[in-house]
Amino acid sequence: MIRVILPGHLRALARVSAEVQLDVKGPVTQRSVLDALEAQYPMLCGTIRDHVTQERRPFLRFFACEEDYSLEPPDTPLPDAIASGKEPLLIIGAIAGG
Amino acid sequence: MSGVRVLVGTRKGAFVLTSDGKRERWDVSGPHFAGWEMNHVKGSPVDPNRLFASQCSGWFGQIIQRSDDGGKTWTQPGTPPGERTTPEGMPKGESNKFVYDTSAQTGKALTTHQWYDGTQHPWEFKRVWHLEPSPTDPDTVYAGVEDAGLFRSTDGGQNWQELAGLRGHGTGPKWQPGAGGLCLHTIILDPKNPGRIYIAISAAGAFRTDDGGKTWRPINKGLHSQYIPDPNAEIGHCVHHVAMHRSRPNVLFMQKHWDVMRSDNAGDSWQEVSGNLPTDFGFVIDVHAHEPETIYVVPIKSDGEHFPLDGKLRVYRSRTGGNQWEALTKGLPQNDCYVNVLRDAMAVDSLDKCGVYFGTTGGQVYASANAGDSWTPIVRDLPAVLSVEVQTLP
Numbered sequence: 129m130i131r132v133i134l135p136g137h138l139r140a141l142a143r144v145s146a147e148v149q150l151d152v153k154g155p156v157t158q159r160s161v162l163d164a165l166e167a168q169y170p171m172l173c174g175t176i177r178d179h180v181t182q183e184r185r186p187f188l189r190f191f192a193c194e195e196d197y198s199l200e201p202p203d204t205p206l207p208d209a210i211a212s213g214k215e216p217l218l219i220i221g222a223i224a225g226g
Numbered sequence: 227m228s229g230v231r232v233l234v235g236t237r238k239g240a241f242v243l244t245s246d247g248k249r250e251r252w253d254v255s256g257p258h259f260a261g262w263e264m265n266h267v268k269g270s271p272v273d274p275n276r277l278f279a280s281q282c283s284g285w286f287g288q289i290i291q292r293s294d295d296g297g298k299t300w301t302q303p304g305t306p307p308g309e310r311t312t313p314e315g316m317p318k319g320e321s322n323k324f325v326y327d328t329s330a331q332t333g334k335a336l337t338t339h340q341w342y343d344g345t346q347h348p349w350e351f352k353r354v355w356h357l358e359p360s361p362t363d364p365d366t367v368y369a370g371v372e373d374a375g376l377f378r379s380t381d382g383g384q385n386w387q388e389l390a391g392l393r394g395h396g397t398g399p400k401w402q403p404g405a406g407g408l409c410l411h412t413i414i415l416d417p418k419n420p421g422r423i424y425i426a427i428s429a430a431g432a433f434r435t436d437d438g439g440k441t442w443r444p445i446n447k448g449l450h451s452q453y454i455p456d457p458n459a460e461i462g463h464c465v466h467h468v469a470m471h472r473s474r475p476n477v478l479f480m481q482k483h484w485d486v487m488r489s490d491n492a493g494d495s496w497q498e499v500s501g502n503l504p505t506d507f508g509f510v511i512d513v514h515a516h517e518p519e520t521i522y523v524v525p526i527k528s529d530g531e532h533f534p535l536d537g538k539l540r541v542y543r544s545r546t547g548g549n550q551w552e553a554l555t556k557g558l559p560q561n562d563c564y565v566n567v568l569r570d571a572m573a574v575d576s577l578d579k580c581g582v583y584f585g586t587t588g589g590q591v592y593a594s595a596n597a598g599d600s601w602t603p604i605v606r607d608l609p610a611v612l613s614v615e616v617q618t619l620p
Contacts (some may be wrong), residue, residue: 137261137286171302174322175286187285221285 131216156211159202235264238609280354303383327390334394358413370410389439404428429464445493471518481511499548510572519547533564557601570613585611
């Protein structure tokens with residue numbers, strides 16, 4: 129079971145209050161996790177990655193085990209701790225304000 | 227007794243304000259979609275309980291929401307009939323997909339417009355500025371988007387197809403964004419001629435189709451804009467808003483960047499009707515529900531100073547279709563007021579007397595239940611108001 133923590137606005141959109149848990153078939157990568165996330169919560173399609181290009185939205189980043197995976201290719205395997213569910217994948221919005 | 231529902235889009239959520247026909251006491255519901263930029267909320271003329279909302283975020287992009295109970299509950303269109311949720315209980319829906327048509331048949335593979343520096347720039351979808359529900363079909367709704375394009379959904383907002391003839395009619399590569407972006411912000415559906423649609427784009431101008439969106443042409447003859455290389459150019463004018471009275475769809479009123487204009491021939495030509503306005507810069511313009519020659523604007527000092535002249539918030543009304551204007555000030559702040567009133571932030575109801583409503587960037591929504599003679603704030607402290615629409619309920 130993969131665990132994902134979403135930014136607050138996406139939790140509201142998906143109507144979830146805490147982290148979400150996903151079944152991911154095959155290798156656990158950014159792409160496979162996001163595919164599973166969007167399949168389970170279709171209202172999130174287009175909010176994390178572009179509908180057409182599938183590129184990450186510029187103000188979002190992906191963190192796993194305290195490392196930034198945002199710039200890694202989408203098919204790079206995520207750490208074992210993510211694949212085993214020990215650690216959550218964090219989807220984080222850029223801080224705005226001053 | 228009939229009632230009124232005011233739909234308010236703000237920078238940090240949407241609000242629904244309701245009253246009975248007296249329009250004296252108001253209930254305030256919201257914020258809906260708290261924290262999100264709500265560019266526009268508008269109801270279907272066919273089914274007043276069906277509302278469409280444009281929800282947007284710089285982080286998460288564009289979402290379309292729909293309510294079928296007058297704003298009490300919302301969902302993203304696309305839930306299959308009889309299957310409102312996923313097995314986990316989550317609402318289904320994917321309605322936020324706006325993809326430009328670049329097919330050779332209809333889109334003509336048009337992929338660039340002019341950028342601020344004069345170079346060509348790819349078309350990039352950013353947000354929905356305006357939603358215009360069909361006057362005859364509750365499942366049909368149009369969306370004006372940035373970068374400028376017109377989309378239509380015929381399934382209640384679930385799937386969107388571009389009417390690509392607009393971008394492809396020939397002048398598209400010359401369109402250039404205004405300071406607010408290259409946005410299609412005005413959509414007017416002719417109530418007497420189903421094939422005719424007017425739209426306006428900042429800063430390209432106004433356009434019209436007479437065949438339901440297949441072919442388009444610019445309708446900017448008579449507009450004069452000192453701030454572009456050719457002040458009388460076919461396109462490039464910064465049109466801020468256009469309004470029409472449904473009884474006379476050939477008569478249009480326009481608030482341009484500077485200048486208030488009117489056309490009596492469906493936009494084929496325009497004449498300036500700024501008359502005695504203290505400044506003719508502004509964003510909103512609207513028409514009285516029962517008097518087609520009575521129009522309203524809110525003059526703003528200048529394009530460099532987006533607030534009322536002399537710190538006095540004044541609506542100006544013309545009962546002569548322009549040129550002769552009177553200031554409406556009763557109930558509006560007449561000193562130290564430095565708010566703006568954005569292009570989609572004025573609307574009218576169809577009660578007798580006609581109600582007029584507008585919202586400000588300071589978070590006030592003002593209402594007049596007597597066609598503008600006097601005003602009262604319904605709410606004073608919302609986030610900056612982006613849009614105001616009104617439904618007159620049976």
